[in-house]
Amino acid sequence: MPHTSTEHEVLAVVFQVGDAHSRKPALNVLLWQRALEPERGKWSLPGGRLRADEDLTSSVRRQLAEKVDVREIAHLEQLAVFSDPGRAPGVRTIASTFLGLVPSVASPELPPDTRWHPVSDLPEMAFDHRPMVEYARTRLVAKLSYTNIGFALTPKEFALSTLRDIYGAALGYQVDATNLQRVLARRGVITPTGTTAHPGRSGGRPAALYRFTDSQLRVTDEFAALRPPG
Amino acid sequence: MPHTSTEHEVLAVVFQVGDAHSRKPALNVLLWQRALEPERGKWSLPGGRLRADEDLTSSVRRQLAEKVDVREIAHLEQLAVFSDPGRAPGVRTIASTFLGLVPSVASPELPPDTRWHPVSDLPEMAFDHRPMVEYARTRLVAKLSYTNIGFALTPKEFALSTLRDIYGAALGYQVDATNLQRVLARRGVITPTGTTAHPGRSGGRPAALYRFTDSQLRVTDEFAALRPPG
Numbered sequence: 001m002p003h004t005s006t007e008h009e010v011l012a013v014v015f016q017v018g019d020a021h022s023r024k025p026a027l028n029v030l031l032w033q034r035a036l037e038p039e040r041g042k043w044s045l046p047g048g049r050l051r052a053d054e055d056l057t058s059s060v061r062r063q064l065a066e067k068v069d070v071r072e073i074a075h076l077e078q079l080a081v082f083s084d085p086g087r088a089p090g091v092r093t094i095a096s097t098f099l100g101l102v103p104s105v106a107s108p109e110l111p112p113d114t115r116w117h118p119v120s121d122l123p124e125m126a127f128d129h130r131p132m133v134e135y136a137r138t139r140l141v142a143k144l145s146y147t148n149i150g151f152a153l154t155p156k157e158f159a160l161s162t163l164r165d166i167y168g169a170a171l172g173y174q175v176d177a178t179n180l181q182r183v184l185a186r187r188g189v190i191t192p193t194g195t196t197a198h199p200g201r202s203g204g205r206p207a208a209l210y211r212f213t214d215s216q217l218r219v220t221d222e223f224a225a226l227r228p229p230g
Numbered sequence: 231m232p233h234t235s236t237e238h239e240v241l242a243v244v245f246q247v248g249d250a251h252s253r254k255p256a257l258n259v260l261l262w263q264r265a266l267e268p269e270r271g272k273w274s275l276p277g278g279r280l281r282a283d284e285d286l287t288s289s290v291r292r293q294l295a296e297k298v299d300v301r302e303i304a305h306l307e308q309l310a311v312f313s314d315p316g317r318a319p320g321v322r323t324i325a326s327t328f329l330g331l332v333p334s335v336a337s338p339e340l341p342p343d344t345r346w347h348p349v350s351d352l353p354e355m356a357f358d359h360r361p362m363v364e365y366a367r368t369r370l371v372a373k374l375s376y377t378n379i380g381f382a383l384t385p386k387e388f389a390l391s392t393l394r395d396i397y398g399a400a401l402g403y404q405v406d407a408t409n410l411q412r413v414l415a416r417r418g419v420i421t422p423t424g425t426t427a428h429p430g431r432s433g434g435r436p437a438a439l440y441r442f443t444d445s446q447l448r449v450t451d452e453f454a455a456l457r458p459p460g
Contacts (some may be wrong), residue, residue, distance in 0.1 A: 005235035006280070008313075008324055050236070052322065055313040080308050081326050083238075083285040092282065094238055094324075096311050142449050146376040219372050 007093040010060040011047035011129070013079070013136035014068065014100035017153050017169045020116055025104070025169045028116035029133055030068060031123070032166075035113065036175045038089055039126035043117065045097075045133070060098045067114050072106040075099075075152035075217060079136055088111035088127045095128075099136045101152035104166055120172070141171055148189045148220050151212035159197050163190070188213055237323040240290040241277035241359070243309065244298065244330035245364035247383050247399045250346055254401045255334070258346035261353070262297060265343065268319055269356035273347065275327075275363070290328045302336040305329075305382035305447060309366055318357045325358075329366045331382035332438055334396055350402070356390050371401055377449050378419045381442035389427050389437035393420070411440075417450045418443055 014030040028192065046067045050059045064070050079097040087095070098152040110116075117123055119137055122130060141191035143149040144167065153166050162178065163184075164177040184190045191213045244260040261273040276297045280289045286308065294300050309327040317325070332338065340346075347353055349367055352360060373379040374397065383396050393414075394407040414420045421443045426436035 006238050008236050008238065049322075050313070055314055055315065056311055078310050081286055081311060083326075085281070085283055085285065094280075096313075145449060219376060 007091050008057050009048055009093050009095050010050060010098065011045040011095050011132060012060050012061065012064055012076075012100050013045060013096045013133055014064070014073065014102060014152075015136070015140065015170075016102040016106070016116065017104045017166045018116060025165045026118045026120065027137070027172070028109075028112065028171045029119050029136075030102075031117050031125070031129075032067060033112040034109070034126055041084060041124075042125045042126040043123045043129070045079040045129045046114070047095075050096075052095070056096050056098075060100075064100065067111060068102075072102045073101050074103050074215070075149065077138045077217070079132075079139060082128055082132060084128070095132075097132050097136065099139055101140075101149070104153060104157055104162075105155040110219065123215040133199070133213045137172075143217075147217055148212055148214055149217055150184075150189070151215050157193055157195075157209045157211050159209060161207065163210065189220050196198055233243065234374075237279055237321050239323050239325050239364060240280055240286050240293065240328065240457055241275040241325050242290050242294055242328045242330050243275060243363055244294070244303065244332060245349070245366070245383075245400075246332040246336070246346065247334045247396045248346060254324070255395045256348045257367070257399045257402070259349050259352070259366075260298060260340075260344065261347050261355070262344040263357075271354075272328055272356040272361070273353045274356045276344070277325075278323045280326075286326050286328075290330075294330065295408050297341060298338045299330075302332050303330045303339045304333050305331040309362075309369060311357055312362065314358070315324070325362075327366065329369055331370075331379070333385055334383060334392075335385040346401070353395050373447075374400060376449055378442055378444055379447055380414075380419070381390065384440065384442065387423055387425075387439045387441050389439060391437065393440065414448040419450050 016028050017025050018028050019025045030046060032038050032046060033043055047063050050056065061070055077099050079099050081097040082097060085092060120135060122133065128185065138148055141169060153164060153170060160177045160181050164175055164180055167180060168174050189212065190210045193209045193211050195209050244257050247255050248258050249255045250258065260276060262276060263273055264270050277290060277293050280286065291300055307329050309329050312325040312327060315322060349363060350365065380397065383400060384393060389406045390411050394405055394410055397410060398404050419442065420440045423439045423441050425439050427439055
């Protein structure tokens with residue numbers, strides 16, 4: 001049976017909702033610009049080769065630490081493996097991808113080659129990194145509907161208007177704050193904190209604040225018929 | 231930076247609900263018994279080394295074909311990568327795992343070293359294959375609650391009592407047929423065929439038959455607030 005040794009790399013798609021690029025919040029992804037060939041000048045996902053003494057999760061955390069303060073990453077999970085034999089030049093390299101989420105209030109320091117880019121307007125990207133971003137976005141959109149994953153994109157406490165803006169940016173279309181509140185509160189995903197925001201410059205009634213009930217990922221759609229007994 | 235070449239293998243956790251081992255349907259997993267060292271006599275997941283000219287999905291399909299008629303596999307998806315440096319002896323080997331599902335009516339021919347084993351009573355397993363089965367089961371249980379993945383475990387048409395038995399076996403606890411029908415029909419996951427089953431030997435009223443509306447995986451819990459416009 002023909003088979004060859006392979007290299008293995010880990011690559012992270014790190015998302016944050018922010019308004020660095022426009023006045024409207026947008027979903028951004030962390031990219032660095034390649035200074036050397038191959039694909040010099042194009043933008044890459046953070047990551048690199050798996051070392052002999054580490055597993056994938058240790059590896060992605062180590063490599064992200066070179067780009068960003070990893071304590072800012074509120075959620076990290078494995079995505080798909082990209083294994084097309086021709087996906088990159090040279091020695092065959094299989095890529096395991098991860099999804100990382102950074103809350104919208106965090107503003108991690110970035111090295112000079114690294115920048116947030118809006119997912120809706122990506123620059124020219126290296127190798128197969130663009131489909132990896134698309135894959136990660138699809139996973140995030142799906143998980144927003146059946147899990148509490150929003151906890152990793154929001155500040156600890158937030159007004160409903162902030163939550164609506166973050167969901168809207170992540171999903172790519174506007175959502176209604178009242179519907180969102182109704183569904184998430186009924187499922188126990190968000191909880192009122194009992195406090196209100198300081199009134200903004202626009203004056204008006206101070207907004208009630210909410211928080212995510214949990215800060216660990218869980219499926220929120222375990223409907224009654226499928227819940228385990230007891 | 232220390233790093234080494236690695237081997238890459240694919241391993242499939244193939245589930246089927248069947249009653250081969252008892253009169254009650256149970257969730258079974260396809261395993262083969264190792265004839266050679268290492269771990270001789272222990273039971274393994276089907277799979278093996280990735281070849282130079284194939285991606286993971288082609289590889290797992292090729293390798294499953296040696297154990298089972300792959301046309302019987304109604305759903306196949308990537309699971310996690312198992313990458314602990316000490317997970318198996320010899321050259322470092324990273325394992326990408328897949329979840330495969332076979333409908334309960336299919337009875338694929340198996341080679342002599344291969345057998346279905348109930349997930350609730352696994353034999354002694356090789357390497358880290360047992361946690362892979364547990365990981366796959368957890369994924370299946372979660373997906374039963376927010377997707378239509380049941381289509382890949384059931385016959386094309388089924389009575390509600392059959393559906394209840396299959397869900398119960400996959401989940402590991404009893405579910406109520408009426409609740410199950412109510413939730414799945416409301417979400418459009420199952421549709422009545424308009425026909426009934428031939429009355430069984432027990433006589434009684436012939437049971438209404440249902441089918442899954444789709445036979446491609448989709449998230450069924452896209453709640454209204456998060457549905458895209460239009």
